[in-house]
Amino acid sequence: MDLSTISLGQYTFIQNAFSFGLAVMAAASLFLWLSRSNVAPAYRMAITISGLVTAIAAYHYLQIMLSWEAAFSVTNNSISETGYPFNQAYRYVDWLLTVPLLLIELILVMRLSRSETVSKGVWLGGAAALMIILGYPGEVAEDAGTRFTFWVLSMIPFIYIVYQLVVGLKGSIAKQPENVRGLINGAATLVVISWLFYPIVFLFPLIGFTGGGAITAVEVGYTIADIVAKAVFGILIFTIALRKSEAEGG
Amino acid sequence: MDLSTISLGQYTFIQNAFSFGLAVMAAASLFLWLSRSNVAPAYRMAITISGLVTAIAAYHYLQIMLSWEAAFSVTNNSISETGYPFNQAYRYVDWLLTVPLLLIELILVMRLSRSETVSKGVWLGGAAALMIILGYPGEVAEDAGTRFTFWVLSMIPFIYIVYQLVVGLKGSIAKQPENVRGLINGAATLVVISWLFYPIVFLFPLIGFTGGGAITAVEVGYTIADIVAKAVFGILIFTIALRKSEAEGG
Amino acid sequence: MDLSTISLGQYTFIQNAFSFGLAVMAAASLFLWLSRSNVAPAYRMAITISGLVTAIAAYHYLQIMLSWEAAFSVTNNSISETGYPFNQAYRYVDWLLTVPLLLIELILVMRLSRSETVSKGVWLGGAAALMIILGYPGEVAEDAGTRFTFWVLSMIPFIYIVYQLVVGLKGSIAKQPENVRGLINGAATLVVISWLFYPIVFLFPLIGFTGGGAITAVEVGYTIADIVAKAVFGILIFTIALRKSEAEGG
Amino acid sequence: MDLSTISLGQYTFIQNAFSFGLAVMAAASLFLWLSRSNVAPAYRMAITISGLVTAIAAYHYLQIMLSWEAAFSVTNNSISETGYPFNQAYRYVDWLLTVPLLLIELILVMRLSRSETVSKGVWLGGAAALMIILGYPGEVAEDAGTRFTFWVLSMIPFIYIVYQLVVGLKGSIAKQPENVRGLINGAATLVVISWLFYPIVFLFPLIGFTGGGAITAVEVGYTIADIVAKAVFGILIFTIALRKSEAEGG
Amino acid sequence: MDLSTISLGQYTFIQNAFSFGLAVMAAASLFLWLSRSNVAPAYRMAITISGLVTAIAAYHYLQIMLSWEAAFSVTNNSISETGYPFNQAYRYVDWLLTVPLLLIELILVMRLSRSETVSKGVWLGGAAALMIILGYPGEVAEDAGTRFTFWVLSMIPFIYIVYQLVVGLKGSIAKQPENVRGLINGAATLVVISWLFYPIVFLFPLIGFTGGGAITAVEVGYTIADIVAKAVFGILIFTIALRKSEAEGG
Numbered sequence A, B, C, D, E: 001m002d003l004s005t006i007s008l009g010q011y012t013f014i015q016n017a018f019s020f021g022l023a024v025m026a027a028a029s030l031f032l033w034l035s036r037s038n039v040a041p042a043y044r045m046a047i048t049i050s051g052l053v054t055a056i057a058a059y060h061y062l063q064i065m066l067s068w069e070a071a072f073s074v075t076n077n078s079i080s081e082t083g084y085p086f087n088q089a090y091r092y093v094d095w096l097l098t099v100p101l102l103l104i105e106l107i108l109v110m111r112l113s114r115s116e117t118v119s120k121g122v123w124l125g126g127a128a129a130l131m132i133i134l135g136y137p138g139e140v141a142e143d144a145g146t147r148f149t150f151w152v153l154s155m156i157p158f159i160y161i162v163y164q165l166v167v168g169l170k171g172s173i174a175k176q177p178e179n180v181r182g183l184i185n186g187a188a189t190l191v192v193i194s195w196l197f198y199p200i201v202f203l204f205p206l207i208g209f210t211g212g213g214a215i216t217a218v219e220v221g222y223t224i225a226d227i228v229a230k231a232v233f234g235i236l237i238f239t240i241a242l243r244k245s246e247a248e249g250g
């Protein structure tokens, strides 16, 4: 990532995107935790975890924003580097924590047997960790070849996870009350689409975006993906839980 | 926005206005969330969202205040620019988040059918996003022509939204218990008047205000509009919910 | 306010007074909100508002303290000005928010008819705003004449408010259960005495206090008045609510 | 207090002691407030106040720690003074707030008649304020004579308070359920011993400790005394309340 | 600890590990406290304490992270020392607080008689304090001999504690409902393994790791051990409490 190619406009746009991410994540946590008592007790754990995912993300967007501001110095409408590196690892550290939490939430939603829950948790959690750890060297690599190689490696556990989720979630839909089937279908679709967004964003610097434009596309792209996969997903899970609670009579 | 025209008095006045905005927004969130249990469960979601709107605004007023302080340096009763730009985008980022939340709240209050709720949400939300995105280039433009052009463009979705709200809210008033009709009428009026304030404030630099005076009029104008549209509106919604809860027997 | 006349001892004493104010206000909010469930639901709104008044004050004491520290530089037992102005407006911004809240609380305690509540709220709120806005130019004026002129102007709405409160509170005492009459009488007295303290403190620089001594007298005087009018008053209101809740059987 | 005599090791040790104090106080507040619902409603006020005492102390340990760090500059294993004074007053401001709160708590525990409660509160509160105000000039005095004089003066109200507490607490023990008598006896002993610790610590610089060693002994000594008198005492009060709640059937 | 041997990559890796630790600890506290009402009242104290342990750790990871960042200066991909020492004591201060809390939690889980609870608490708490105090001089020693000597000394109370825990926990397992026996066995194993990790990490600089590599191994090693012994352990305790609550019918 060559920070010297960033223009003042791009710097500010990315800074605003990070602040927007922080505000959305924090607001989602507050909403989910404040509204938890509206759903039946059986669904509260899922809402708590959803709010935890967005709270962890809010913390990391704060760190990312501070690191971004520390990397640049702005004076009289001109921007320069301070020499202090922008720490991209915060995103990967965030994913290392939140992707397993999201997987646990999805597995809980599937209501599998206890042994299947544990084995799925271990396999999917392991695959997720592998996916993120394999992606990081590509993210910080300077040359396109390395970036692409690690993308391919990271795609292997990714495809395994997405496949498991689609099969698992579709399977659990049959067991659901009718008035939430559409929503759960929507949730399954949302998960797949929002997760697919990440490896595509990762490829931006290889498919035409260069310099500051590539950095902007990647940072803003990940931020949008995070908002959908964490905050929008959390609200959807909450809506499903609310409907189910009403269906079961509250 | 030519910051060099700001006098020390104007700088301090705007700084105090931002601090006032921050305090009002934070206090409104605390009040709404602490008092949530006073209203019947059916109205709590609306109160939660109202408090979220003011909390998000509190965060953005903090950022605006910090950005304002970073843009100026004060010594021995004289003020100068630091060269670090004042980031006006925080306001627009705030609106991008809070205007849809306020629209959701108003739609929930109308108690439409589920399909109508979704379609209204999509149309009004889309129009609101368009309105704000079209307004931003005008806000940061240096010349009056560009400012006015984007004002006109932004007014189109604005008029559509206000029209929909007035019709929708008036329609829902007939279905309300008698003791809150006056209040809901008041809320509808408050929404229209407070929202109308924004495009008028936007026009200040085109209708006589110049230099530091224009900046002061715009910043203080938006702050007052925000306080009315978010905090005062939230208290009004809370009062309505309280009356309804009492009417339904608690 | 001529900051150059402040000695190191006065600087530290005022800094400690501000920190004390902050700690008292924050502790009062925590106490009131944590203890809210101890009183009957009918009195909780008053407790919530009391806690809000002290929370808003805590925020402003933090800002005042930071502004005070930014205005001076201390090295090797000698103090000098940094040239960054001490922002006295934070006090007035605080009063603009908290005085109306206190008036609302007192009006709620009087349990007037709805229309009387609204009309009293508008008249007293307006008078309070006028009183504070008229006081500010006197507070920041350099010469004694201007300070005194605005004191006189500000005293007009002040006397109106105090008169209304005394009459209103005395009137409501007759309707109260016997075991709290003494306390409500005490609250009425506390309001009048603590409010009277403000215009007296304002006059200090005109009645003998000069230089750093005047600044110390004013800042510490207002801080004591605020602690009595906000925190002590809040605890008294809480005690009254507790007694009433017990009287009505809990 | 001659800061120039502090070694790097002593600086770090004291810094760690302040951080330890902050962590203990904050943790105690969280524990007490989170566990409040475990005890019967009659005892919750005492738990709330206990948590308030430790919260106020946490705030002051934060300020003390920041003031300590601002007073020294460390580079390459060598320490020097910045010239910015270490503000010892934070401790005394803390005591001015927390000692009356602790006394109120103890008086509430004695369950005296209402008039006796008020008169004890006024007398003990006044004595406590006197004790602390008389101690401060001795604490900041440079010469041993002044330090000792104010110690003697401060001891007069101190002895009065301790005597009242011992007599009062012993008297209330007879009225207690058997399973908590031992604990209340323990609490009375803990109060006396922990309070006795303060005037002893105050004397350290007069009984052999000199330079950095005296400062270390005083700062660490007060910190230990505070932890026992506030946090440990709070946990003990909580345990007593828990036992009593169980005894009365919950 | 010779900070000059740290490379930029190692610096960033350790910084990310500290941030990861902070995020995990804070998230664990939030999860445990938010989910407390899901378990039967009898188990809530243990959950509260678990959340307290992770909250205290979150505070110390914040301090460690700030101290780490203050010790280094990064510019243009090169790293240098600022001369400000990295304060390793925060870890030991943390353990001094959290190890006794964990021991209390484990003793509560064993459900011993009251007198045995007190005597175990005193003995194990004393041993833990001894273990940590004896370890610290070794941790900050420059030469391998001193490091090893204090390791040996610290191992004595360590072995005593682990032995007591294993015997105690195994003994309490027989009294447990069948569906949680496996989990409690797992908890006992987790405690032993995670605690064993600490003295092993301590030895890293003596068994081949040198320079920046040794520092990285120690800091990251302790962080992993802390996450397992505090956060993972807390979640396990919560799961046990949840199962038991269900077994006893909720």
Ligand SMILES: CC1=C(/C=C/C(C)=C/C=C/C(C)=C/C=O)C(C)(C)CCC1
Residues within 6 Å of the ligand: A053, A095, A098, A099, A102, A131, A132, A134, A135, A136, A150, A151, A154, A155, A158, A195, A196, A198, A199, A202, A226, A229, A230
């Ligand atoms: C496949 C792939 C990737 C996938 C990342 C994903 C799928 C992240 C999901 C994050 C979520 C869902 C966070 C929500 O909390 C990387 C690492 C970009 C590297 C390139 C290849």
Ligand SMILES: CC1=C(/C=C/C(C)=C/C=C/C(C)=C/C=O)C(C)(C)CCC1
Residues within 6 Å of the ligand: B053, B095, B098, B099, B102, B131, B132, B134, B135, B136, B150, B151, B154, B155, B158, B195, B196, B198, B199, B202, B226, B229, B230
């Ligand atoms: C029409 C118009 C505008 C309208 C802004 C509005 C209507 C903002 C409302 C904000 C609210 C209600 C926030 C509350 O949370 C702009 C963007 C100033 C640009 C000029 C034209």
Ligand SMILES: CC1=C(/C=C/C(C)=C/C=C/C(C)=C/C=O)C(C)(C)CCC1
Residues within 6 Å of the ligand: C053, C095, C098, C099, C102, C131, C132, C134, C135, C136, C150, C151, C154, C155, C158, C195, C196, C198, C199, C202, C226, C229, C230
């Ligand atoms: C009459 C008068 C004044 C009155 C101030 C008052 C009465 C303030 C009350 C504040 C309270 C009660 C705050 C509590 O939250 C001023 C403005 C000093 C200016 C001089 C004349």
Ligand SMILES: CC1=C(/C=C/C(C)=C/C=C/C(C)=C/C=O)C(C)(C)CCC1
Residues within 6 Å of the ligand: D053, D095, D098, D099, D102, D131, D132, D134, D135, D136, D150, D151, D154, D155, D158, D195, D196, D198, D199, D202, D226, D229, D230
């Ligand atoms: C007698 C005496 C003193 C007593 C201090 C005490 C008794 C402080 C107690 C503080 C507590 C209990 C705080 C808990 O929140 C001083 C002022 C050191 C000055 C020297 C003489």
Ligand SMILES: CC1=C(/C=C/C(C)=C/C=C/C(C)=C/C=O)C(C)(C)CCC1
Residues within 6 Å of the ligand: E053, E095, E098, E099, E102, E131, E132, E134, E135, E136, E150, E151, E154, E155, E158, E195, E196, E198, E199, E202, E226, E229, E230
């Ligand atoms: C034996 C030994 C040690 C043991 C440390 C331990 C066992 C720490 C446990 C910490 C926990 C469990 C924290 C959780 O909150 C030291 C001090 C490294 C020094 C070397 C010898």
Ligand code: NA
Residues within 6 Å of the ligand: A069, A070, A071, A072, A073, A074
């Ligand atoms: Na910067």
Ligand code: NA
Residues within 6 Å of the ligand: A067, A085, A086, A087
């Ligand atoms: Na960084």
Ligand code: NA
Residues within 6 Å of the ligand: B069, B070, B071, B072, B073, B074
């Ligand atoms: Na500035």
Ligand code: NA
Residues within 6 Å of the ligand: B067, B085, B086, B087
């Ligand atoms: Na900015």
Ligand code: NA
Residues within 6 Å of the ligand: C069, C070, C071, C072, C073, C074
């Ligand atoms: Na300063």
Ligand code: NA
Residues within 6 Å of the ligand: C067, C085, C086, C087
């Ligand atoms: Na200022």
Ligand code: NA
Residues within 6 Å of the ligand: D069, D070, D071, D072, D073, D074
């Ligand atoms: Na320093």
Ligand code: NA
Residues within 6 Å of the ligand: D067, D085, D086, D087
């Ligand atoms: Na200081």
Ligand code: NA
Residues within 6 Å of the ligand: E069, E070, E071, E072, E073, E074
């Ligand atoms: Na640094």
Ligand code: NA
Residues within 6 Å of the ligand: E067, E085, E086, E087
């Ligand atoms: Na340090």
